[in-house]
Amino acid sequence: MKVTVTGAGGQIGYALLFRIAxxxxxxxxxxxxxxxxEIPAGMKSAEGTALELVDCAFGTLNSVEVTDDPxxxxxxxxxALLVGARPRGPGMERADLLTANGAIFAPQGAAINAAAxxxxxxxxxxxxxxxxxxxxxxxxxxxxxQRFTAMTRLDHNRxxxxxxxxxxxxxxxxxxxxxxxxxxxxxVPDITHGLLTSSDGTTRHLSDVLQEKLGGSTAVxxxxxxxxxxxxxxxxxxxxxxRGSSSAASAAAAAVDHVHDWVxxxxxxxxxxxxxxxxxYNVPQGLISSFPVRGQHGNLEIVQxxxxxxxxxxRIDRSVQELIEEREMVTALGLLTRKR
Ligand code: NAI
Numbered sequence: 001m002k003v004t005v006t007g008a009g010g011q012i013g014y015a016l017l018f019r020i021a022x023x024x025x026x027x028x029x030x031x032x033x034x035x036x037x038e039i040p041a042g043m044k045s046a047e048g049t050a051l052e053l054v055d056c057a058f059g060t061l062n063s064v065e066v067t068d069d070p071x072x073x074x075x076x077x078x079x080a081l082l083v084g085a086r087p088r089g090p091g092m093e094r095a096d097l098l099t100a101n102g103a104i105f106a107p108q109g110a111a112i113n114a115a116a117x118x119x120x121x122x123x124x125x126x127x128x129x130x131x132x133x134x135x136x137x138x139x140x141x142x143x144x145x146q147r148f149t150a151m152t153r154l155d156h157n158r159x160x161x162x163x164x165x166x167x168x169x170x171x172x173x174x175x176x177x178x179x180x181x182x183x184x185x186x187x188v189p190d191i192t193h194g195l196l197t198s199s200d201g202t203t204r205h206l207s208d209v210l211q212e213k214l215g216g217s218t219a220v221x222x223x224x225x226x227x228x229x230x231x232x233x234x235x236x237x238x239x240x241x242x243r244g245s246s247s248a249a250s251a252a253a254a255a256v257d258h259v260h261d262w263v264x265x266x267x268x269x270x271x272x273x274x275x276x277x278x279x280x281y282n283v284p285q286g287l288i289s290s291f292p293v294r295g296q297h298g299n300l301e302i303v304q305x306x307x308x309x310x311x312x313x314x315r316i317d318r319s320v321q322e323l324i325e326e327r328e329m330v331t332a333l334g335l336l337t338r339k340r
Pocket of ligand 1: 085246251
């Protein structure tokens with residue numbers, strides 16, 4: 001597998017590349033060729049990382065190349081991880097942020113279109129991830145829109161971890177938790193379909209288990225709105241406060257999980273990913289929004305036919321409205337070109 005990582009000299013790059021090279025993304029039987037893409041200012045850092053990658057002597061690492069030319073970096077690539085992005089600077093408005101990122105993701109989309117392998121799969125990590133993915137996809141008319149995805153797996157993993165801590169159960173006992181919407185503070189962590197499978201194989205609804213643990217449905221309602229949902233949505237800010245810099249290792253782990261489940265599959269299990277909407281769950285077609293998905297036959301397929309709780313629905317509508325506004329803004333800025 002040829003894997004290209006942009007922003008390779010940054011924090012997430014440093015946590016991500018070693019895991020890909022060690023076989024965590026595709027398993028021990030698949031060797032990888034890594035392409036590290038940076039801007040000139042980040043080249044030295046990426047080159048240093050490449051030296052260390054070589055020194056690890058990973059059996060699954062076939063080659064490493066570093067470049068500041070996106071077309072060269074995406075040449076023949078099977079998996080493109082778009083991590084490098086422009087962070088919001090002081091006094092920067094949303095339009096300025098979207099414009100600055102459009103200048104990164106539009107040419108990268110075009111370079112993927114021109115150079116990547118026919119089966120290329122793209123994961124956008126750099127924020128604002130959903131709209132950056134939309135911009136890149138718009139500039140890659142020959143690549144199916146389903147191959148451009150945005151990362152909400154970190155939010156999904158944070159939700160699982162928080163539930164596991166609250167219920168004092170292992171993470172692996174939990175399933176069918178969902179993140180809907182935008183990877184932003186409006187994201188919607190949803191446990192209404194969540195299940196807990198005990199070690200004896202019995203499966204119960206998370207809402208029932210939470211009621212037992214927290215003392216009734218009113219207590220669960222307050223826990224969800226006052227602790228769980230904002231706790232997951234604001235975890236990134238909490239990490240910055242405590243650690244002094246943003247989450248990098250957990251973001252890298254989530255990127256590995258996302259691509260693993262896409263390529264290798266999830267069997268029947270669900271996860272969450274930002275994928276292009278086909279109109280499912282009344283999310284307007286073409287928006288890249290987070291949904292419950294299964295990795296099947298090399299695709300991320302939206303889990304269909306789930307009932308949506310009215311409170312969850314209202315939250316999804318707010319988050320989708322934010323995505324619509326971002327799409328309107330990048331359209332007005334001329335950052336989306338018409339697909340062929
Ligand atoms: P960082 O600032 O440490 O590294 C970013 C790197 O990208 C820098 O080395 C920079 O030189 C490089 N870069 C900038 N423009 C580039 C371009 N056009 N081509 C190639 N490289 C370029 O940032 P960090 O911590 O690695 O985070 C990267 C992004 O990931 C940020 O946008 C951050 O907000 C986002 N993020 C997303 C998460 C998610 O769940 N979707 C979670 C955590 C972070």
